[in-house]
Amino acid sequence: MLRFHHLILLAFGITTLLACQAEWPPAVSEAYDALPKELDFNIHVRPILSDKCFLCHGPDEAKQEAGLRLDLPEGAYQELANSPGKFAIKPGSLRKSEVIHRILSNDPEYMMPTPASNIALTDYEKAILIKWIEKGAEYKPHWAFMPPQKTKIPAAADSSWNQSPIDQLVWAKLKEKGMTPAAPAAKAIILRRLSFDLTGLPPTPAEIKKFLNDPSPDAYEKQVDRLLASPHYGERMAMDWLDLARFADTHGYLADRYRDMSPWRDWVIQSFNDNLPYDKFITWQLAGDLLPNPTKEQILATGFNRLHPQNLEDGIIDEEFRSAYVSDRTDVLGQGLMGLTVACAKCHDHKYDPISQENYYQLYSFFNNINESGLVSWEGATPVPTLMLPTDNQAEILAYLEKKIATQDSMLQASEKVETSAFNDWLTAEQYKSIPIKHTIAGQIAHFDLENSKLINRLNPSQKAKMNRRFSKSEHPQFTTGKHGKGLLLDGEAWLDCHKLGLFKRSEAFSIQLQVRLPEELTDGYLFHKGMGTRIHGFRGYHLYLKENKLELMMAHTWPDNAIAEYAEVEIPRKEWVSFTFTYDGSSTAAGCKLYMNGEELKTQVEIDNLYKDIIFYEMVDPIYPKPIEPGLKVGARWRGKGIKGAVVDDLMIFDRELTALEILQINQPEALQTILSKSPSALTDTEQAQLRAHFLAREAKHYQGQKQELARLRAIYADSIEKVQEVMVMKEMPKPRKAYILERGQYDVYGKEVFPNVPERILPMSDETAKNRLGLAQWLTRPDHPLTARVAVNRYWQLFFGRGLVLTTEDFGSQGQLPSHPALLDLLAIRFIESGWDVKQLAKMIVMSSTYRQRSVAGEQVRKADPDNQWLARGPALRLSGEMIRDNALLASGLLYKKIGGESVKPYQPAGLWKMNNATYFPDSGRKLYRRSLYTFWKRSVPHPTLATFDAPDRSECTVRRQKTNTPLQALVLMNDPAFIEASRVIGQQISKAIDIEAGISHAFLQLTGRPPQPAEITLLLHTQTEEYQEFSARPKQENGWLSSGAQPLDEDLDPALIMANAVIASIIMNSDASITKR
């Protein structure tokens, strides 16, 4: 690619050639003459500079060719770095502005943009740049980064257009364009428009009748208020928000599993219905967990940040996907809430907008501090961190149990006190001296001593262990010299599988003891574990792991947040026998987990102490685990983890109670125990006394033991109860923020400079007082002087009502986005929105009350030609209904709709076998669940529901703020043949058949489906059709017919089937016609 500094001489030649208009290409001259008198930088110039020049001469500092940037005047006006004495832009001078010569040149070596860029300037664009430079090349800040401005509201000539500033501003624009507004829409038409826009549902015949018969001047406003107060309002508003928030019922990616986030969706619906102010609405979602004393709802709202796709493909690099999730949150903040394509700055500085790559990772760092995993676990556990959402009934039971446990705990402590005197007597009487030095310890359930080269539990010889390795049937034990007699030599891949031994719940106390001789060079490997693979199952179970020469003790439901993990940093002897003992008291706390080496307790550092669900699998089954999985203890290796290759193990023991320190000495250091026991009471150290006391309580104190058993029983009930409680993904800040870096080229493992939370300063700096966390970010975002948040929100709501935003590019308010069609109106709405306290219902009401909204959507040929996309609003909006609305319309019209709000997503009809390619099976629901609003249709990202997907529903793998609006033959097939529509047609057909006369029946069906009575031409046509269809079907022999058998609704056997069929066809014709599927 050629740079500005090349061919200076040539440039000179051309300079003299093209300096005046007479020498410009004629087409440019012509375009120049047609330009408006005044140019505005933001309206006329920036879009050209941005789209055609910024790629190489814009904000991306790494890509400023020839050191030139044209996005800032300082850059454009300064002397060219490589061409002394020359300037890209010399305000007022065409001759001295290199840009002019370059854009007018045809020389491929010299022209700009370069031919290699595949970007070209039109004659109009060249003319604009010429005129702009000629007039002084004035720069202005990008409109969207300046706070909204109040402007004078011009009066409209028509009094009905003078009631609302919306109308006055639209009027002014129409006047400017030489257009006039349309008449108000007919009452039935506007009521249907309003009902769909505010509730997503059509008006019922009764509602229509009431409105048509209401002559009062505020009849329309009454409808607006009624619909805004409807509980379906929240559902309608939620539909768009769910696209933005990429809400789905599955994780996405390869093994696209179910995850239930419906409580979050229901919160959204409720929030709209409660009219939660928009600033709070987004603050809760971004940072509800960081609010002071957050409520459950506020924490639940943060699920917003966790709705991104999550990967459970085993083998992925955890960090690669964790990083993708953090990016996704950042991108939704950008696109959804700020209308900025911040994602473009992930790999390099933004090419068009003032967002550097550093800015991107500063934003990223706000979302980086949650204790999550890139690989979500296979068994379907809710990815951590989570919020437990008990039902009221469950909450009551849990609270009761918690109280019981607390009481029992204090009774246990009391009992311990009571036992003190007994202990003192026992001590003084030197009864401890009768503790046996070597003895079979109570609670021991297994001992694998490996003698006679057998893997048999010496305590119960019917229990056999075996060497095992996944997908291998030929593993054999290898015996060598052990600690005592034989020991088991490990190859690092196969494990000693104790089958169901060692299978404990988190509420059960247990201990595991093992002798091991580690080879010199080994730094990493699993000594023992209970569980399946490693990350693929979120480390569910427990393990002792040699990790970088440290010992890791873990118990997990779902690593990393729902787990206990602690480390011991200790020199571990090599090439000699070492014993490890893990004891656990059933308390689900780190304090209840102890680790001993050679009989001595090790000091550990607790990394996480947050186990709140169980550590077993509850015999899960699954396509890859057709047989229930519930493994017990495994020694020496782990599937897809590192094993202790070359190590020898011996004397594996399992106990179903927590061993005391003295018991561990009994097993491992009888001589040390003997030393203690031989002392007189006064000679015992404090530690020894404490050990004896613990031993006394565990073995001698009957009352205390009784209390302890009761506590264990209550804990077990509690733990089992909480398993059934619904869990949802939420945000939870880590106590210590994770470090964040610029990721070079956006790659998860290529760290650049360290970054800290901050916002793009050139859009709006964050004040020093604002906390540098998500809450601070939300506060910044909802500041009244934030140039984007309110504008972006009101634009999205405008789009919801008009089908297109005042800024067409709802997702991009940046330099490459479209300019607002009505800048003053956009600003006015934004300012009013903020001043109203971010009141969404008030905004919605203001829009739907306007004359602009209430216009007829019908337009003459001329108006349509002049403004095919209706951006100037000389008519009302006419839009094809969304897939959800089309189906809901048919359901409501047929009376099938089940209007329940919220709850788990449902599975209506869907052709069989669609999920098969995703290794899953769709089981449709039955009964009323078949007729829920489409908003609740199960949303599987990998195989979207065809009824909705065919009508442009996105797959919700990413934020979508603007759906496509296509018109395809597949849509026709859905409406004609999807059983949902066939069934609804038949049900309506039955209703028609039962009407007093056929005309009344058809008219009523028409009204139900289209919100208006048929015109004479329509009813004439339909009656004619009905006669023809009835003749056709009654002439046929009786046979099974799909119109009659489709769907779960029973056929009305009292009616003439031919009549039902004819009328079902009539209903289908109406349902497929424009009057049904288009909102006019």
Place this chain on the structure above:
Amino acid sequence: MSQSNPLNPNSQLPALQRLIDRRSFLGKSSLGFGALALGSLLGSEGLFGNSTAPTARSTPNHLPDLPHFKPKAKRIIYLFQSGGPSQFETFDYKPKLYDLQGQDLPDSVRKGQRLTGMSADQTSLPIAPSLYGFKQYGKSGTWVSELLPHTAKIVDDLCLIKSMYTEQINHDPAITFFQTGHQLPGRPSIGAWLSYGLGSLNNNLPNFIVLVSKNTGGQPIYTRLWGNGFLPTQHQGVQFRSGRDPVLFLNDPDNYHAKDRRRMLNHLKALNEVQHDQYGDPEIHARIAQYEMAYRMQTSVPEVTDFSGEPDHIFDLYGKDSRNPGTFAANCLLARKLLEKDVRFVQLYHRGWDQHIGLPGGIKRQCQATDQATAALIIDLKQRGLLEDTLVVWGGEFGRTVYSQGKLTANNYGRDHHPRCFTMWMAGAGVKPGISYGETDDFSYNIVNNPVHVHDFQATLMHLFGIDHERLIFKHQGRRFRLTDVHGEVVKDILA
């Protein structure tokens, strides 16, 4: 309510009059409404789908500046082998490995390259040579595994690329990357790009058709692989399924016949015309055209999916599975029929190549299920003169490791994902036949000669269709997007 008609009644009478005229016309016309409506609308509305997408009110059949140059390929059939077929047991013959069986992969070969979480923690990485023998075939003397006897016979028609590579190490990102040029969801698939750029060659079938082999098991796949991303929805692939309803909702209700549907559509059109007279919205006509297209599909799809006209020797050529709808073999035969009808892009997905364990048995089954039909497709296209302007592509999303994942025994092993090199092939339109391009080291671990990146493959594919991959762009969110992102070089050496 009928007495207080809330609608403006202005245009009722003329509408009714015209309606009656049309109905009497229909009675006489043997063509029916379908042909009439389409004939009058085709010029402006496009053949398959009409868009009012965010950026464009309507999309013409093809982009005005396309093709950029004379294309070699008119159509493509892409036989996607999902899961990552092993190069060791198919095309990349590595005899030196036999002496190294069971030895650990040398660090000098691995060079610290990342492994998946499935084998990264293995205690050893034992070298596993192919259990299956290789021989040279054809004039080109190309080495082919004994598992692919049929492919071996047509090897002189193939252009093997042994030096494919990708950055993606796991299925989802790797397949998504191959099909859309980006590893995360959201971008348009290759077929969507071609449909968007080049438009349709026919007017009664979808432009981009997807066939998924039934009952294969294996890694799951998902519709976004043939999705339209940010391109208008009508460019997404349409899945043809085996069985009664090849296209979702194609079939009318039982015992509701084509003539019933025709009648219904005529009535619907008449009703829509009344509404058009009322609202004057051209979208209504666009929609009528889509209903007509749907109707044509109701005829053309069953026709094209009906195998009863195929002679026995064709079934024999494709193998006995070809009589069993939904199998790979039947889908190959169906693909040929679709290509004959000028469907632009047919993509088959055949799953089950992900042999982490038990590879020798698994890959044998996969080859048996696909080899004959694959070769048959080439032979069949050739004998019909279609291979000249049809591009055939075979390949998966990555290769497999030289070392055994899991236990290596004398007759069993597994292989993990390997993105650093793998083999795929192209044949037909504009591609050099009978060559092998690129070379891997003795371990098929690294490429030593002529690497071909996924983006290069995509650029080359587009080139064969007369598209400069750097110039087929779509502006979305302010950015000019293309299939190959900012990468990709056409592999000139393999062009005929």
